[in-house]
Amino acid sequence: MESFFDEPTYNSLRDRLQQIDSNKTPEWGKMDAAQMFKHCQYPIQIALEKEKVVVKSNWFAKVFFKKSLYSDKPFRKNLPTAPSLKVADSKxxxxxxxxLDQWMQELWYDRENNNRRSHPMFGNFTKDQWGKVQYKHLDHHFRQFGV
Incomplete structure (x- = not known):
């Protein structure tokens, strides 16, 4: 499984981000590209402890979904989004x-941080798991827009 914290993967994600243009339509889901960019900022802000949204702990998510966040299997299309992480307004x-590019850079520069607090919904992640979660989420949404 790739990790956001591996330099070639990080560089590839930034390159893929630049390939998304405003005319791209999503292959699935309801968000346009600008809304997706905003949505993708939230997990990075959570990892950096700078989130501006409230994400509540969810025992069901911890028990049944957490391991899938950092498994090798890609996220399936049209997974439900936590209500506080949905972006419906125009961006x-x-x-x-x-x-999003700036948040990605900030997380990259903070990649050696081994003392992240618990994720507000899923609990504790190791540094390795944080890297995989970030990669997997960005990859999911970049594939949503064909890159």
């Missing part, structure tokens, strides 16, 4: 794309 494409 500016270029602004949100740039913000």
């Amino acid at each position: 500016d494409f270029e602004s949100e794309k740039e913000k």
Whole structure:
């Protein structure tokens, strides 16, 4: 399983981000690209302890979904999104794309952090698991837009 914290993977994710343009339509889901960029910022902000959304702990998610977050199997299409992480309002494409890139860079520079607090919904992750979760989420949404 690839990890956000591996340099070739990180560089590939940033390259893929730049390939998404405002005319791309999603292969699944309801979000447009600008909304997806905003949505993808939330998990990175959570890892950096800078989230601006409230994500509640969920025992069902911890027990039945947590291991799938860092398994080798890609996320399936149209998975439900936690209500607080949904983005339904209009967003500016270029602004949100740039913000996502900046958050990705900040997480990259913080990659050696071994003392992250618990995820508010899923509990504790190791550094390795954090890297896999971040990769898997971004990969899922970049594939959603064909890159």
